[in-house]
């Protein structure tokens with residue numbers, strides 16, 4: 001139906017294009033010489049909204065992206081995002097035609113997959129994944145004969161080669177040693193290819209690779225989480241040395257305020273119990289929007305009028321209760337901040353993720369489709 005809905009009517013995200021541009025500027029300063037960003041827009045741009053994020057990045061001159069699936073690549077095209085889009089995961093041969101029609105670049109997952117791609121009716125643009133130790137996707141770096149054979153396949157246009165680091169978020173001696181060994185294995189493959197006249201673009205760093213091991217180089221850096229102004233854990237914020245600004249604020253409406261007498265319960269299972277006369281605010285956001293149920297019963301907090309209000313009782317699918325007994329003048333129609341700033345207070349995605357027992361990457365990527373994404 002052709003109706004206009006107020007995006008701030010229930011639960012929404014405010015996406016700061018200014019902060020995104022600022023983070024891009026900061027991360028560009030850290031790039032290895034000659035390298036370009038290839039931001040990760042998978043999982044709806046870590047929940048931020050693939051279209052909004054991709055178009056905003058186009059505006060600041062970013063023209064290379066990576067996503068997890070062909071569907072995500074098609075969505076970016078539908079949303080008008082320009083530039084190269086690399087699909088990092090498996091694409092079924094039934095969907096190869098979409099790689100062509102949407103001008104997407106496919107990762108070659110290994111030798112067998114290369115043969116499948118090569119036997120398709122038209123040449124496909126691709127980057128070869130090389131496994132240097134993560135044991136996820138990629139042809140094993142030791143199989144140089146197979147790697148060379150892939151580059152020689154008639155029907156493949158292999159313009160890039162990449163690997164993925166699996167312990168680059170740490171800098172203990174063993175993590176360092178493993179990360180450098182991955183870099184060495186990758187470079188050994190690239191060198192041999194270069195010697196035979198093949199000069200694919202290279203990439204191996206993600207956000208933590210860029211922050212901790214920029215000297216490993218590459219032509220592209222696949223930044224995800226850091227570009228959104230967030231790191232996986234709060235503790236990493238102190239270690240990184242780079243100042244980044246969160247791009248997302250997550251908010252909801254206060255839909256009602258309720259007074260409880262001492263001893264009364266509230267919510268499913270009556271898990272919340274008022275120990276004294278209390279006031280609860282009802283928020284129009286729940287686990288169906290991506291607010292983890294683990295934050296129930298005071299594990300998490302939100303901000304209302306610049307003050308923290310603990311989550312009261314069990315989070316429901318579409319709503320939750322918060323205890324506002326210590327906050328003055330909360331009314332229906334007020335805004336609650338789940339992630340972001342209110343007055344002098346701020347709740348960061350890292351904090352909320354830790355309270356839910358996870359990392360910010362998971363928290364953000366699971367943000368629901370019901371949330372309106374508003375460009376601010």
Ligand SMILES: *Cc1c(COP(=O)(O)O)cnc(C)c1O
Pocket residue numbers: 040042088164205206207208222223224225226361
């Ligand atoms: C998700 C992903 C990235 C981005 O990771 P961040 O840690 O969020 O920067 C980079 N490379 C690959 C292969 C990925 O799957």
